[in-house]
Amino acid sequence: xxxxxxxxxxxxxxxxxxxxxxxxxxxxxxxxxxxxxxxxxxxxxxxxxxxxxxxxxxxxxxxxxxxxxxxxxxxxxxxxxxxxxxxxxxxxxxxxxxxxxxxxxxxxxxxxxxxxxxxxxxxxxxxxxxxxxxxxxxxxxxxxxxxxxxxxxxxxxxxxxxxxxxxxxxxxxxxxxxxxxxxxxxxxxxxxxxxxxxxxxxxxxxxxxxxxxxxxxxxxxxxxxxxxxxxxxxxxxxxxxxxxxxxxxxxxxxxxxxxxxxxxxxxxxxxxxxxxxxxxxxxxxxxxxxxxxxxxxxxxxxxxxxxxxxxxxxxxxxxxxxxxxxxxxxxxxxxxxxxxxxxxxxxxxxxxxxxxxxxxxxxxxxxxxxxxxxxxxxxxxxxxxxxxxxxxxxxxxxxxxxxxxxxxxxxxxxxxxxxxxxxxxxx
Amino acid sequence: xxxxxxxxxxxxxxxxxxxxxxxxxxxxxxxxxxxxxxxxxxxxxxxxxxxxxxxxxxxxxxxxxxxxxxxxxxxxxxxxxxxxxxxxxxxxxxxxxxxxxxxxxxxxxxxxxxxxxxxxxxxxxxxxxxxxxxxxxxxxxxxxxxxxxxxxxxxxxxxxxxxxxxxxxxxxxxxxxxxxxxxxxxxxxxxxxxxxxxxxxxxxxxxxxxxxxxxxxxxxxxxxxxxxxxxxxxxxxxxxxxxxxxxxxxxxxxxxxxxxxxxxxxxxxxxxxxxxxxxxxxxxxxxxxxxxxxxxxxxxxxxxxxxxxxxxxxxxxxxxxxxxxxxxxxxxxxxxxxxxxxxxxxxxxxxxxxxxxxxxxxxxxxxxxxxxxxxxxxxxxxxxxxxxxxxxxxxxxxxxxxxxxxxxxxxxxxxxxxxxxxxxxxxxxxxxxxxxxxxxxxxxxxxxxxxxxxxxxxxxxxxxxxxxxxxxxxxxxxxxxxxxxxxxxxxxxxxxxxxxxxxxxxxx
Numbered sequence: 001x002x003x004x005x006x007x008x009x010x011x012x013x014x015x016x017x018x019x020x021x022x023x024x025x026x027x028x029x030x031x032x033x034x035x036x037x038x039x040x041x042x043x044x045x046x047x048x049x050x051x052x053x054x055x056x057x058x059x060x061x062x063x064x065x066x067x068x069x070x071x072x073x074x075x076x077x078x079x080x081x082x083x084x085x086x087x088x089x090x091x092x093x094x095x096x097x098x099x100x101x102x103x104x105x106x107x108x109x110x111x112x113x114x115x116x117x118x119x120x121x122x123x124x125x126x127x128x129x130x131x132x133x134x135x136x137x138x139x140x141x142x143x144x145x146x147x148x149x150x151x152x153x154x155x156x157x158x159x160x161x162x163x164x165x166x167x168x169x170x171x172x173x174x175x176x177x178x179x180x181x182x183x184x185x186x187x188x189x190x191x192x193x194x195x196x197x198x199x200x201x202x203x204x205x206x207x208x209x210x211x212x213x214x215x216x217x218x219x220x221x222x223x224x225x226x227x228x229x230x231x232x233x234x235x236x237x238x239x240x241x242x243x244x245x246x247x248x249x250x251x252x253x254x255x256x257x258x259x260x261x262x263x264x265x266x267x268x269x270x271x272x273x274x275x276x277x278x279x280x281x282x283x284x285x286x287x288x289x290x291x292x293x294x295x296x297x298x299x300x301x302x303x304x305x306x307x308x309x310x311x312x313x314x315x316x317x318x319x320x321x322x323x324x325x326x327x328x329x330x331x332x333x334x335x336x337x338x339x340x341x342x343x344x345x346x347x348x349x350x351x352x353x354x355x356x357x358x359x360x361x362x363x364x365x366x367x368x369x370x371x372x373x374x375x376x377x378x379x380x381x382x383x384x385x386x387x388x389x390x391x392x393x394x395x396x397x398x399x400x401x402x403x404x405x406x407x408x409x410x411x412x413x414x415x416x417x418x419x420x421x422x423x424x425x426x427x
Numbered sequence: 428x429x430x431x432x433x434x435x436x437x438x439x440x441x442x443x444x445x446x447x448x449x450x451x452x453x454x455x456x457x458x459x460x461x462x463x464x465x466x467x468x469x470x471x472x473x474x475x476x477x478x479x480x481x482x483x484x485x486x487x488x489x490x491x492x493x494x495x496x497x498x499x500x501x502x503x504x505x506x507x508x509x510x511x512x513x514x515x516x517x518x519x520x521x522x523x524x525x526x527x528x529x530x531x532x533x534x535x536x537x538x539x540x541x542x543x544x545x546x547x548x549x550x551x552x553x554x555x556x557x558x559x560x561x562x563x564x565x566x567x568x569x570x571x572x573x574x575x576x577x578x579x580x581x582x583x584x585x586x587x588x589x590x591x592x593x594x595x596x597x598x599x600x601x602x603x604x605x606x607x608x609x610x611x612x613x614x615x616x617x618x619x620x621x622x623x624x625x626x627x628x629x630x631x632x633x634x635x636x637x638x639x640x641x642x643x644x645x646x647x648x649x650x651x652x653x654x655x656x657x658x659x660x661x662x663x664x665x666x667x668x669x670x671x672x673x674x675x676x677x678x679x680x681x682x683x684x685x686x687x688x689x690x691x692x693x694x695x696x697x698x699x700x701x702x703x704x705x706x707x708x709x710x711x712x713x714x715x716x717x718x719x720x721x722x723x724x725x726x727x728x729x730x731x732x733x734x735x736x737x738x739x740x741x742x743x744x745x746x747x748x749x750x751x752x753x754x755x756x757x758x759x760x761x762x763x764x765x766x767x768x769x770x771x772x773x774x775x776x777x778x779x780x781x782x783x784x785x786x787x788x789x790x791x792x793x794x795x796x797x798x799x800x801x802x803x804x805x806x807x808x809x810x811x812x813x814x815x816x817x818x819x820x821x822x823x824x825x826x827x828x829x830x831x832x833x834x835x836x837x838x839x840x841x842x843x844x845x846x847x848x849x850x851x852x853x854x855x856x857x858x859x860x861x862x863x864x865x866x867x868x869x870x871x872x873x874x875x876x877x878x879x880x881x882x883x884x885x886x887x888x889x890x891x892x893x894x895x896x897x898x899x900x901x902x903x904x905x906x907x908x909x910x911x912x913x914x915x916x917x918x919x920x921x922x923x924x925x926x927x928x929x930x931x932x933x934x935x
Binding site: 189192193196197199200201202203204207208210211214215218355357358359360364365367369 | 438441445453684717718722724
């Protein structure tokens, strides 16, 4: 079958003016279709790949068209040649030979050009086919490579998905475990809350104990204070004790047993008088020593009697006189007698005496009224001294006689009270 | 002779002056005389007596002035205007201790009324002189000086800063260590006044080492001292987490809990305040307090007190519960809810009720467990009534509403929710119905109960705007029940049935 096609090519390649060929060629048009169809089917048989059918179809069409057109053209041309040739057998030979030559030349050119054209087209077809073949193989190769790569990636992705899923499972289990064990540990929370309740109970008990203890202590203190007050009152009112003759108010004869107050009175010691604090004698001595107001005590005294000496011979003076003269007290000059700082001291003394004199009483003014809370009440003159003629100014003058006091209270201790701070007052 | 007569005149005058000044001092101790004294012009008469020759008269005059200024701020202003303060400040450094006490008393009396007067005192240079007095040997002088400084520092931060700049804080810390109780009290109170204004001032007090001594004094049996010490520690701890941690590191727990059992009301209050200031900063500190049993002690304290004394304890529970759900559960487990409910009902003051409502909201807002614990005590209806009551203050209404909202958003306890269903306003109704719509689809027994108790009927009667959240919830609830029941309970069903009866054509 290939021979037919190539034969066709060869046939067309040769420039044959003979008409028979042309007829045969023209007559072969119809069967040529069938031939071309056979060619096509043979090509199809050779190559099984489906994709070529389209190109084959195109090829088929092209072949058909070419062949048909070529045949038609050739036929037409040959017919004109034939027609032209046939009538000019007898006429002007020269004109017709020249024209024939031209016609034959043109025909030859056409044939040659067509043939060249056919050759080039055949060559191009060949090149095209080769190019297609190369591209076909190359594309196949590339696609297979790409396919392999795709397979690899798909495999890889599948593996990774699998790993991820497995990892998720592990993590899920782990996270659940971790959270349940450490972060939101239900049992630990339960234990913790139980421990808190327990601890709260303990704390509450301890605090309760503490409150009870403080209350007890407070009660005890209050009781002790009351006891002390009672005892002090008993000591103060010791005179209410009953005697043999007169029953005291707490020891009524109609009672079975004496009142507890009576017993307390019996037990308590009466309060003693408060004595005025005696100034130590040393203070005066030390005060007067540098100023020499008082003579030194050890020098004078009873002069010891002589130890039975003979009266000394000679016109001596009286021993007593001499002794007197000898032990005459020192009569220092003003300069010696006065101390070094004496004018200043005198002035200071003056000032102090003046101040003392100007104050109405020696009690220091206590600024806050709370200081006056614990003051002793001074009995008035009428209550504190006995009736009758005043001995003051007659019997004694400006002296203090504690044994004459009735109530047994001393003078206000103005000097002894120190300036009390707020602290002591508030306690 | 004539010399004696002359001297006698002077003696008389001196006696008269002494008598006058002592009488004025006595009279000014009683408030009813002060008006008369002021009208008689006592200020102008006392002023020259301050410069008298005789020291006793000076002291007594200063004392009288102090008492007058103490009573009224007009008189204090008169003292300031009469330029008496510079004289006092000068003599504060020279004279004997009685005069120092009296002068410090005047400064304190002037400085206590208002920041302007205190500023006037500061401008006379009184602070340095008072700081020098703090170093005196006599504890009475120290006490008077510390008291004056305290009253000056209590007004605002600038005055406190001025006191600190005069170098008073280390001397006050030394005063705290003295054995006299009154001096300790006053020094603690002054430190409390200084540190309350700002964190920097509190840090200055802490840097002087005050916390250790204050912590030791918590054990002292004197009630007034404990009040001041606890107040000082709470003023220090309130500013920041670091300061609160420093206070806690001084090992005040669990000793502070004994203060909550003291017989003195204000010791309890200040102790609860201190614990509150520590608990509010961070969950770790709250955790520490809970672990030390502080919550139980505070709850007992709330139960045993009445009135404003309870307020810091209530707030402390709220702060602890607000930090995390574990702490909130700890509060619930320590039986914290009943005292709070009791507070809500019994108290008369609105701000205490508001605090109790807030605390309950903080406890109940974490999880359904917590909300159930709160709802079981039937306190939700109390909260609702407080919210609806027009006589409640705005603060109380707001707090009650918020607490209700927070608890309802987590509450799955249907009986409690149903109790509220009947008289709740629309904005609360939304939450209640929302909760029902979450619970009913999953629990058939609850649905049955819902129908029986008339909840479905009530839900049908609620009018909601179509498209609103409330309508969606109602639809969800209606979808949980069969059509017949929903139609049965919808309002106007009986009329509809009767109409059908009317329009019915009987089949003969």
